[in-house]
Amino acid sequence: MAAPSMTSWADVADAEPAPAPAPASDGPARSDRSSYVPPHLRNRSSAAPPASSAPPPRAAPGLLGRPAPGVPGRFVGGGGGGAAPPPRRWDREPNPFGNDEPVPAAEPEGFDEHQNTGINFDAYEDIPVETSGREVPPAVSTFAEIDLGAALNDNIRRCKYVRPTPVQRHAIPISLAGRDLMACAQTGSGKTAAFCFPIISGIMRGPPVQRPQRGGSRTACPLALILSPTRELSMQIHEEARKFSYQTGVRVVVAYGGAPITQQLRDLERGVDILVATPGRLVDLLERARVSLQSIRYLALDEADRMLDMGFEPQVRRIVEQMDMPPRGVRQTLLFSATFPGEIQRMASDFLENYIFLAVGRVGSSTELIAQRVEFVHEADKRSHLMDLLHAQRDSADHGKQALTLVFVETKRGADSLENWLCTNGFPATSIHGDRNQQEREYALRSFKSGQTPILVATDVAARGLDIPHVAHVVNFDLPNDIDDYVHRIGRTGRAGKSGLATAFFSDNNASMAKSLADLMQESNQEVPAWLTRYAARPSYGGGGGGRNRRGGGGGSRFGGRDFRRESSSFGKGGDYGGGSNGGAGSYGGSSSYGGGGYGGAGAPSAWD
Numbered sequence: 001m002a003a004p005s006m007t008s009w010a011d012v013a014d015a016e017p018a019p020a021p022a023p024a025s026d027g028p029a030r031s032d033r034s035s036y037v038p039p040h041l042r043n044r045s046s047a048a049p050p051a052s053s054a055p056p057p058r059a060a061p062g063l064l065g066r067p068a069p070g071v072p073g074r075f076v077g078g079g080g081g082g083a084a085p086p087p088r089r090w091d092r093e094p095n096p097f098g099n100d101e102p103v104p105a106a107e108p109e110g111f112d113e114h115q116n117t118g119i120n121f122d123a124y125e126d127i128p129v130e131t132s133g134r135e136v137p138p139a140v141s142t143f144a145e146i147d148l149g150a151a152l153n154d155n156i157r158r159c160k161y162v163r164p165t166p167v168q169r170h171a172i173p174i175s176l177a178g179r180d181l182m183a184c185a186q187t188g189s190g191k192t193a194a195f196c197f198p199i200i201s202g203i204m205r206g207p208p209v210q211r212p213q214r215g216g217s218r219t220a221c222p223l224a225l226i227l228s229p230t231r232e233l234s235m236q237i238h239e240e241a242r243k244f245s246y247q248t249g250v251r252v253v254v255a256y257g258g259a260p261i262t263q264q265l266r267d268l269e270r271g272v273d274i275l276v277a278t279p280g281r282l283v284d285l286l287e288r289a290r291v292s293l294q295s296i297r298y299l300a301l302d303e304a305d306r307m308l309d310m311g312f313e314p315q316v317r318r319i320v321e322q323m324d325m326p327p328r329g330v331r332q333t334l335l336f337s338a339t340f341p342g343e344i345q346r347m348a349s350d351f352l353e354n355y356i357f358l359a360v361g362r363v364g365s366s367t368e369l370i371a372q373r374v375e376f377v378h379e380a381d382k383r384s385h386l387m388d389l390l391h392a393q394r395d396s397a398d399h400g401k402q403a404l405t406l407v408f409v410e411t412k413r414g415a416d417s418l419e420n421w422l423c424t425n426g427f428p429a430t431s432i433h434g435d436r437n438q439q440e441r442e443y444a445l446r447s448f449k450s451g452q453t454p455i456l457v458a459t460d461v462a463a464r465g466l467d468i469p470h471v472a473h474v475v476n477f478d479l480p481n482d483i484d485d486y487v488h489r490i491g492r493t494g495r496a497g498k499s500g501l502a503t504a505f506f507s508d509n510n511a512s513m514a515k516s517l518a519d520l521m522q523e524s525n526q527e528v529p530a531w532l533t534r535y536a537a538r539p540s541y542g543g544g545g546g547g548r549n550r551r552g553g554g555g556g557s558r559f560g561g562r563d564f565r566r567e568s569s570s571f572g573k574g575g576d577y578g579g580g581s582n583g584g585a586g587s588y589g590g591s592s593s594y595g596g597g598g599y600g601g602a603g604a605p606s607a608w609d
């Protein structure tokens with residue numbers, strides 16, 4: 001990957017002298033705050049125009065991420081000669097990569113990226129992609145084609161990302177063009193970077209704005225807000241975003257419940273450009289007037305369908321619509337998930353303006369990289385069956401080492417009880433669920449990741465977004481009641497082009513899931529056991545459209561893989577929403593591609609209707 005010749009303005013000589021060192025951590029944070037200079041102001045001369053407190057108008061499509069016209073020097077490159085630039089505030093930033101290695105050089109032609117990154121890009125080559133919306137910006141094939149700025153490019157190299165994943169190829173140019181986006185792409189396909197890169201780049205290069213001092217000087221006014229449903233996922237996004245924004249001058253802060261608020265307040269007072277948060281803690285901070293959303297330019301919802309389902313929707317609406325956040329059309333809104341049921345798409349469209357819908361892969365489906373097995377197990381036999389699986393796994397492993405195995409159960413009590421039983425029977429296990437305190441949850445996750453306790457028993461709190469390397473096996477000890485939850489759970493393995501295994505224990509209690517499970521497995525080219533097909537065909541067991549799933553709701557397409565606007569009256573008339581697909585007519589809309597109607601074209605009957 002060739003580094004773009006242009007250098008990010010945020011990356012070059014900072015005209016301002018470095019502020020005084022930060023006081024000790026228990027010192028008054030106010031003095032920190034007074035020295036905080038937002039990234040877009042860090043390179044300004046004193047003759048800069050007066051700052052505005054109003055949110056800036058949306059950049060015209062095509063302008064974000066590119067040098068602002070008429071602002072020469074914005075991207076002043078190195079060179080220039082003369083004295084060495086003064087130290088920058090972020091020169092002292094702790095290195096989130098945990099090493100002091102120099103930035104890896106751009107990779108030579110013919111470089112074996114699979115060996116380097118562990119991502120199997122061949123697995124993504126034929127992936128169907130569908131976009132709809134007006135004037136969709138073209139996709140890119142390499143990071144070099146998009147000028148994200150030198151500092152961000154360095155971090156992409158430090159992450160060892162050689163090529164953008166398919167969702168990144170499409171979503172990054174769309175976001176850089178200033179467009180709202182609803183993006184669906186399979187689990188483990190790199191959605192986090194797809195929304196973080198444009199946000200970081202946009203903040204580095206966006207128009208200068210001085211954040212208002214609303215509610216007193218202790219109110220933090222971030223420029224971007226990333227909401228996610230769980231504490232652990234927020235922490236993970238924060239860690240990733242810190243890597244991506246290392247030495248860009250963009251400051252990322254995280255706020256989530258269950259952890260002492262004082263430290264988070266201190267972090268906020270030191271200045272924040274991107275706030276990653278769970279909704280509950282954010283509402284708390286807003287009510288205390290310690291955060292104002294007045295300056296928000298970017299709003300991203302990760303696991304957007306979860307954020308807008310019954311549990312979270314009221315809180316999210318409150319944050320987005322009833323506080324001081326600039327309205328849609330003024331801010332830029334990015335929604336990402338691996339699943340996007342039609343009814344949730346409709347609800348989500350309230351937050352979006354003239355948006356582009358992007359579907360990468362068989363949306364709502366699972367990647368073929370995950371081998372799915374389903375076994376009929378009576379409730380009473382589940383434990384011994386699990387024991388057999390774990391023994392077999394251990395026996396086939398190198399030096400009898402247990403591979404990382406994530407076991408999903410329905411209830412918190414069930415998680416505790418299974419954890420105890422496994423430990424008693426010689427299998428080192430830990431658990432994560434909502435009744436454990438935050439310290440215990442974090443400890444459990446660390447202990448699992450490190451392999452100290454290679455079995456993690458979890459409720460759905462660990463189903464979404466968590467990127468744990470080397471999870472070899474996901475066991476659905478209890479199947480969820482919703483097929484989308486199943487997709488997210490099994491997506492904890494088989495990530496970033498790697499293969500994985502998922503085993504589901506199916507009992508009589510799961511009869512209503514039979515059809516959706518059989519269909520999903522078929523969509524993902526998995527072998528469906530004959531007994532499951534027979535179960536699925538029984539009208540009372542899902543053959544008649546039963547089972548709790550939200551996929552049919554209005555999307556009219558199987559697995560919610562299509563833009564719900566296509567089904568609505570305005571869509572398609574006079575080419576309103578345009579759209580395209582790289583998979584040809586058969587990819588999404590054909591009658592045969594995905595078996596029995598596949599995704600269902602516009603107007604085609606869907607199995608989920």
Ligand SMILES: Nc1ncnc2c1ncn2[C@@H]1O[C@H](COP(=O)(O)OP(=O)(O)OP(=O)(O)O)[C@@H](O)[C@H]1O
Nearest residue numbers: 119161163164165187188189190191192465467496
């Ligand atoms: N361009 C890239 N090259 C190599 N690896 C990448 C690239 N982009 C992302 N990754 C890696 O892929 C893994 C999965 O990424 P990420 O967690 O963003 O997936 P996701 O699509 O958000 O998954 P989920 O739907 O489960 O939330 C991460 O380990 C990430 O570092």
